[in-house]
Amino acid sequence: MRVAFGPRGTLIVALTACSLLPSCKDEPDAQGELFGSALIGPDGGEVVGGSVTLIIPAGAVTSETEIELRRLDDYDLSPPGYSQTSSTVAMQPQGLVLRQPGTLIFGGDRGEDPAIAFQQDGLEVIAPGTTAYINELSRATTVRAKEGITPTIVAAEPM
Numbered sequence: 001m002r003v004a005f006g007p008r009g010t011l012i013v014a015l016t017a018c019s020l021l022p023s024c025k026d027e028p029d030a031q032g033e034l035f036g037s038a039l040i041g042p043d044g045g046e047v048v049g050g051s052v053t054l055i056i057p058a059g060a061v062t063s064e065t066e067i068e069l070r071r072l073d074d075y076d077l078s079p080p081g082y083s084q085t086s087s088t089v090a091m092q093p094q095g096l097v098l099r100q101p102g103t104l105i106f107g108g109d110r111g112e113d114p115a116i117a118f119q120q121d122g123l124e125v126i127a128p129g130t131t132a133y134i135n136e137l138s139r140a141t142t143v144r145a146k147e148g149i150t151p152t153i154v155a156a157e158p159m
Contacts, residue, residue: 032070034070036048039067040056041061052089054067054069055103069091072087072088081145082144083146086106091138098134102134102137104118104131105130106131110142113144114142115128115129116131120135
């Protein structure tokens with residue numbers, strides 16, 4: 001930010017784009033460690049990073065898009081009553097809406113009763129198991145219900 005005085009003593013404040021964005025930091029890994037990426041077009045494809053696979057079906061994107069998986073080690077995405085069991089994965093570009101649902105898979109041994117917690121449409125969603133179907137790129141992680149907690153599944157008819 002720069003502060004200066006203009007004609008007749010008016011205060012001039014110049015903000016850089018970075019100072020306006022809360023997610024913009026000076027650190028090179030502020031968006032997390034990149035561990036998977038692929039250029040995905042209208043024919044679909046996969047992004048694989050470690051034990052995480054994101055499948056983008058044909059027709060989900062209308063033009064070639066660079067999809068990235070980034071590891072956020074210090075981002076806790078676990079909702080109340082759940083414990084996070086892996087690093088949070090940021091799928092980018094953040095907020096990209098898919099025209100067809102994508103499939104997010106967390107492989108490897110996830111223990112008993114794993115679930116995937118992810119953000120979608122401004123909500124926190126829990127999908128039982130190690131596979132979730134997503135309609136936008138956001139953040140996700142694996143979670144497990146805390147002892148004594150019985151997960152509740154609510155289903156509502158479409159409006």
